[in-house]
Amino acid sequence: MSVSVLSKTRVRPWPLATAAAVCLLSFAAFWVAQRLAHVNMLDVMVYRAEGETVRAGGDLYAMRATSANLGMTYPPFAALLFVPLTLVGVPLMRTLCTAGNLLLVVALVQLSLQLVRPSLSRTDLWRTTLWVAAIVVWCEPVWTTLRYGQINLLIAVAVLWDLTRREGSRWAGLGIGLATAVKLTPGLFVVLLFAAGLLLWRRDRGWNQWLRTAVTATGVFLGTTLAVALALPADSKRFWTETLFETGRVGFAEETGNQSIRGVLARLMHTDDPGMWWAVTAALLGGLAMVLAVRAAVRGDKAVAVVVCAFTALMISPISWSHHWVWCVPLLILLADRATRTWPVTGAVALAFASFALWWVPHDPGRPELDQNAGQMLLSAVYPLTTTALLVGYALTLRRQAVAKE
Numbered sequence: 001m002s003v004s005v006l007s008k009t010r011v012r013p014w015p016l017a018t019a020a021a022v023c024l025l026s027f028a029a030f031w032v033a034q035r036l037a038h039v040n041m042l043d044v045m046v047y048r049a050e051g052e053t054v055r056a057g058g059d060l061y062a063m064r065a066t067s068a069n070l071g072m073t074y075p076p077f078a079a080l081l082f083v084p085l086t087l088v089g090v091p092l093m094r095t096l097c098t099a100g101n102l103l104l105v106v107a108l109v110q111l112s113l114q115l116v117r118p119s120l121s122r123t124d125l126w127r128t129t130l131w132v133a134a135i136v137v138w139c140e141p142v143w144t145t146l147r148y149g150q151i152n153l154l155i156a157v158a159v160l161w162d163l164t165r166r167e168g169s170r171w172a173g174l175g176i177g178l179a180t181a182v183k184l185t186p187g188l189f190v191v192l193l194f195a196a197g198l199l200l201w202r203r204d205r206g207w208n209q210w211l212r213t214a215v216t217a218t219g220v221f222l223g224t225t226l227a228v229a230l231a232l233p234a235d236s237k238r239f240w241t242e243t244l245f246e247t248g249r250v251g252f253a254e255e256t257g258n259q260s261i262r263g264v265l266a267r268l269m270h271t272d273d274p275g276m277w278w279a280v281t282a283a284l285l286g287g288l289a290m291v292l293a294v295r296a297a298v299r300g301d302k303a304v305a306v307v308v309c310a311f312t313a314l315m316i317s318p319i320s321w322s323h324h325w326v327w328c329v330p331l332l333i334l335l336a337d338r339a340t341r342t343w344p345v346t347g348a349v350a351l352a353f354a355s356f357a358l359w360w361v362p363h364d365p366g367r368p369e370l371d372q373n374a375g376q377m378l379l380s381a382v383y384p385l386t387t388t389a390l391l392v393g394y395a396l397t398l399r400r401q402a403v404a405k406e
Contacts, residue, residue: 014127014131016123016126016127016130019126019127019128019130019131019134020130022130022131022134023106023130023131023133023134025134026133026134026135026137026138027102027133027134027137030102030137030138030143030146031098031102034098034143034146034147037147039146039147039148040147040148041094041097041098041147041148041149042066042068042070042148042149043070043148043149043150044085044093044094044097044148044149044150045065045066045090045149046065046066046070046072047078047082047085047149047151048065048082048085048086048090048093049063049065049066050063050065050072050078050079050082051079051082051083051084051085051086052086053072053079054079054080054082054083054232055083055086059234059235060072060076060079060232060235060238060239061235061238061239061242061243071249072243073243073249073250074182074183075181075182075183075184075225075228075236075239075240076228076232076235076236076239077181077182077224077225077228078182078183079232079235080228080231080232081182094149097149098146098149101145101146101149101153102137102146104153104154104157105133105136105137105142105153105329106129106130106133107153107157108153108156108157108160108326108329108330109129109132109133109136109329109333110125110126110129111157111160111161111164111330112160112329112330112333112334113125113128113129113132113333114164115160115163115164115302115303115306115330116303116330116333116334116337117337118164132333136328136329136332138354139328139329139353139354140322140325140353140354140355140356140358140359141322141323141324141325141326141328141353142326142329144321144322144323145323145326147323148323150323151182151183152323152324152326153326155179155182155183155186156310156326156327156329156330157175158175158176158178158179158186159175159176159179159186159189159306159310160175160306160330161175162174162175162176162213162217163176163189163213163302163306165213167209168209168212169209170216171216172209172212172213172216173193173212173213173214173215173216173217173218173219173220174216174217174220176189176190176193176213176217176220176221177216177217177218177219177220177221177223177224178220178221178224180217180221181220181221181224181225181228184244185313185314185317185324186313187221188290188309188312188313189217189306189309189310189313190214190217190218190221191290192290192293192294192297192305192306192309193210193211193213193214193217194210194211194214195290195294195297196210196294196297196298196305197209197210197211197212197213197214198211199294199298200298203298210297247318247319248272250318250319251319251321252266252272252367252369253266253272253273253274253318253319254266254267254270254271254272254367254369254370255363255367255369256358256359256361256363256369256380257321257322257323257358257363258319258320258321259314259320259321259322259324259325259358259381259382259383259384260314260315260316260317260318260319260320260384261278261281261282261285261315261316261384262274262278262282262317262318262319263319263320263380263381263384264377264380264381264384265277265278265281266278266369267369267370267372267377267380267381268377270370270371270372271370272370278318282315282316283316285312285315285316285388286312286315286316288391288395289308289309289311289312289315289391290308290309290312292304292308292391292394292395292398293305293306293308293309293312295398296308303330303334304334304394306330307327307330307331307334308391308394310327310330311327311331311387311390311391314327314383314387315384315387315388322358322383325353325383328349328353331349331390332346332349332350332353335349345393348386349386349390352382352383352386353383353386355382357379357382358379358380358381358382358383360379361376361379361380362376
């Protein structure tokens with residue numbers, strides 16, 4: 001009898017309080033580690049400067065901030081959102097930013113779990129959320145997001161909030177619309193929503209959640225953008241007619257931190273402008289990946305559709321800094337849930353995002369990335385290579401399944 005009781009005790013889930021304590025301890029250690037690393041939170045200082053420029057009525061896209069002489073790269077709506085950062089002192093702003101981003105880590109994990117496993121009970125959802133958050137906070141994209149005080153977690157949470165709403169929700173689309181108005185890359189989710197929604201409408205001859213969310217997101221984006229154009233006409237005109245097309249304004253394409261296809265090709269070709277090679281490669285890979293995402297959506301596999309779409313956006317964007325890849329969190333949760341027989345794959349992907357391998361190569365203002373050798377190129381392309389391997393593996397799995405049904 002005692003053996004039976006002991007066996008049951010061993011398989012009993014950890015209490016929710018234990019998970020909360022471990023998560024809190026991990027976050028506290030993370031906070032201390034960031035302070036010991038003397039993180040400068042450079043980007044949030046730029047955001048603050050953008051908010052100050054709005055308040056002063058200055059030229060947003062002529063503004064330069066911090067010792068790195070950084071300018072604004074987002075649509076003007078973002079600057080309006082950053083105005084509250086100017087209402088507190090810099091030390092308090094940095095503290096609030098770090099605390100807010102840690103809360104967003106929890107939100108991102110919970111929404112990812114709801115996307116992958118919507119059937120989880122409330123207790124199991126919170127318990128798993130806290131355990132996973134305690135671990136993924138140490139991944140390189142999450143670490144770097146907090147290091148710079150970036151908004152990547154907020155963008156991902158806004159998108160996933162929409163995509164985990166109940167069927168028929170009138171609010172679904174609000175998050176994606178606002179996220180796209182702040183940073184254009186989430187707009188690819190609108191493409192996914194429309195494509196899947198139209199195919200489902202054609203099949204079922206009825207209005208569906210995908211179309212409803214797409215229409216709402218588009219309306220919110222257009223409404224927000226037009227409202228900002230009325231409030232900031234000069235800045236809006238300059239962004240949509242000039243700044244939007246100045247890809248070099250964000251940074252050099254070959255920088256190690258740029259984990260997009262363009263960055264990989266720039267380092268491979270030893271140039272800061274891979275030109276048409278990037279356009280063709282991005283179009284081909286992006287098109288094929290979106291086909292996979294839309295097919296998954298039509299089959300009812302929303303989790304795969306969302307994750308594939310997110311990583312497609314990261315791959316085809318001209319600049320995708322490593323901290324943009326916080327979408328590794330839902331990816332790892334999806335792999336852990338699906339790849340029960342191929343746990344080495346999940347482990348390898350987790351290692352790719354936790355190893356900081358891309359920073360093992362020379363990187364400094366002298367632009368050594370233009371002279372990388374083969375080994376350095378592999379390390380500095382760790383995220384795109386990992387994503388490409390997963391997409392190819394997924395496509396081959398679908399092919400095998402189709403052949404087996406014939």
